[in-house]
Amino acid sequence: MTGKSQTSNVTNKNDPRSINSRVFIGNLNTAIVKKADIEAIFAKYGKIVGCSVHKGYAFVQYMSERNARAAVAGENARVIAGQPLVLNL
Secondary structure, eight states: OOSOOOOBSOOOTTOTTTGGGEEEEESOOTTTOOHHHHHHHHGGGSOEEEEEEETTEEEEEESSHHHHHHHHHHHTTOEETTEEOEEEO
16 A cells, blocks of 8 residues: 555536536547546646546546646646647636
8 A cells, every 4th residue: 555545536527516626638648648647747736536537538626626727727738648638627
């Protein structure tokens, strides 16, 4: 056990209070980039409460909208695994 907490796979799209604290990450090379990689990249913007990875995209759920907005501003168009990310709230 590493002592690192695991984030949930759930990013609640139905909770109106959390919708603005959720980040969509598009154009993601999920054949190379894994959930742990996404969490490592996006954790510097705040506490991640959920992360779900799908084919070609992912969602990261933060505790606050402020953290989500900072992540979008800081990582949009960043090139990972040869592809520029497309981020939106």
